[in-house]
Amino acid sequence: MPQIQSQKKRVKTNNKRNLAVNAQKSALKTAIKNVLSAVEANDKEAAVAALNTANSKLDKAVAKGIQHRNYAVRQKSRLAKAVNSIAA
DSSP: OOOSHHHHHHHHHHHHHHHHHHHHHHHHHHHHHHHHHHHHTTOHHHHHHHHHHHHHHHHHHHHTTSSOHHHHHHHHHHHHHHHHTTTO
């Protein structure tokens, strides 16, 4: 446990930030799962709506430095491919 006052404050802010990042990562994973479940149910409209939401969350995660740019591009491509497979 830190003894210095500024380090005590830093521990608090780090924990607070950690909770926020974990919440955003969890929301991102949920959005991705929503796309995949809509694709599995062959619901094109729901899949497209979920894809838009997931793309937005991926872009925000990259902008905030939570996920790497390549991860976001890979996920977007994978999800778009899955949604486009419904029409086939």
